[in-house]
Amino acid sequence: MIITKKALPRRTFLRGLGASLALPLLDAMIPAATAAVLTPARPVRRLGYVFMPMGCDQSRWIPARTGALNELPPILESLNPHKEHITVISNLELRNAYPGSHATSNAAFLSAAKAKHTEGSDYYLGTTADQLAAREIGHETQLPSLELSMDMLQTTGQCDNGFACVYQNNLSWSSPTTPLPSEAHPRVVFERLFGEGGSQAERQAALRRRASLLDLVADDLASLKLDLGAGDRARINDYLETVREVERRIQRAEADTSAGRLPPDLERPLSAPALYADHARLMFDLQVLAWQGDITRVITFQLARETSNRTYPEIGVPDPHHPLSHHGNDPEKIARMAKINAHHVSLFSYFLDRLRNTPDGDGSLLDHSALLYGSGIGNPNVHDHSELPIIVAGGGVAGLKHGRHIRYDQPTPLANLHLTLLDKVGVAIDSFADSNGRTHELFTPLSV
Template structure:
């Protein structure tokens, strides 16, 4: 016998707002087994990608042990609390990114395709892995995919060695000729996830009449809670509290901008002044999008290739791009590695939050597969081998964590894309320059 109280696709709707709900017990069919009732849950399969620009110092990245992550490297040390949910792959290669540039590092990372050399609008690449997934499973959600970034991408024309800027501006391409712009402004992402209808001007006017989008669904929330059990009421409260907190942080950043009208050319107007606060907001928006099943596919560019952003909050006042061309200078390499470790630490925080967010009998991290990495290996040489590569989550799909998989010879990154697509139910014969699958990720360790 099965029973379902409310549909999974239940929304709280208000004036200009629409809030999807997290998975509740009241949404899950119950089956009677030997006189006892138990919930039947099917894990939601999600695929996320986080891009780290300009490679890294691989000597400070590579774990100290083969097979396991018992000895984490300096750059990866912040992953200690989630090492059982993480695997690191060494000696991955991106041949389609050659002859070697920042533009092709970014463009080939998810496409495993060779970019057409052009400075004009006749650019041509390939459909990226996230969009292959979105075409198969994206129609089940409000947004087929979510594209995020940290930088305003205003540059056009030629950016890098004869390549159009579009190649390093956009991680995600829905076809070889259709790049998908990424959004860097938390307010616009928030409204994309939870706003409904109207022009930006109309939404802004409606917001001025109330403190929060959530205010418009207050009556709906009260009605819903009357029909839920105590545990579900707590889940709804915690989820909506998280949304309100994210919105409060966005409002705080916007008010800080109004109080200090001096422009900051390194970041969008109205976002947090500190890089870490901005990145945490963008990660939290992805978490909320997963939790409400608003989307199951996301991409996030931590910074643009050739970014000249400095990181004074961690003691690095040098621009990132010049540091990456270190010429073997030990001090420059150390400062670049500090940026690498900082980026990984923000990713580690995100993984810990996913792990701490229950979903059915599991959690969001177990029900998601997330690839973190770069399309460049050694940035000083502009090479595309021995790429920094992490895969996280995926326990529901059988992924084994606490793994360091070291290949004896360069292995196509496309093999990993092919494998992750297969594990979320998108079986295709090949992708880019793939020549096989990464089965080791889903097999027990053999010492």
């Protein structure tokens, strides 16, 4: 790489021995910025979706009052440090997910479309909101979008009430007939972001040949630093230390797997930490890196698929999640389900914390991102797709006014919110699925 006194292009990579590493936004890049890249007046547009399966205990989710978020309900308590960056929206629905099922909850969350009732390969849904965004802003990055999950194995056949498993396996659809598979292996995600490729056997062999991605780009890095100011050098050091730490954690997880340190009854594929929370935090860290390096600007993340039978003994819930969600109004079962809900939200809070503490241009990654967290089911006991648990976060630079609870008087399509967030990343469309308007309240100051 040849460095001159001219401003660095935004898409600058460090390269070495077949590896490449995208750089975060640096002051040295700003003079070369155009209307298509980050400037203080026009920040990079990022959009993220985090899916929580099987609804929630609404009595512990919905804030007691509308307006300012003075007090968060029990499930949302971990978000207290981020109250000024979040909005809770109540009385949203997915009308096209009826008749109610887990499959249609998963399928409709980002599409707001009706899934064709089929057990075969003739499935049909709709293009999802994230992929509409990827079409508009994905051409500006290495990856148009990134689809992630926590479930290692994809189920096949018929999964729920005569619906093909493809509806539960995939949040993102690039067309009504094209579901996009998600990736749960941290190592595979890391290599997709920063390079390596090859089959699993080839990747494992490559791991033994190389010490670290950063070692491979050392020469480029040394040359680059000679032409940067102190602020940019510090920013690069922070970013590279994060890359290094993610590598260390993946390697520790692989060492645990190869050394047989997992419980004998738990089959854990290579490179995933044994504990769910450790795995989820690592996946969130990879998302931070993907945005920090501007490798992609659109990400979806499925905390678990619908009908997941994952247990959470580490938080005192040994019950499988899916049967627990059909609680039959048993207070003890509802309380245990609420613990799972709160655990998932706490991991989202971790993600917000990482974004808030990662500088980006004239603000943070959280300032320059819009995120939607939620589920396609409200009350899972009856497969209800109304009163959805929904949070919008980040996006201060985009004009989002947070720190509030918005509640609609009448059930309102979730598609309205999708349409609004698409507006904010530059996707100009008149309607989306069953939308009947936009969520203008997100841009109105609380005092109005």
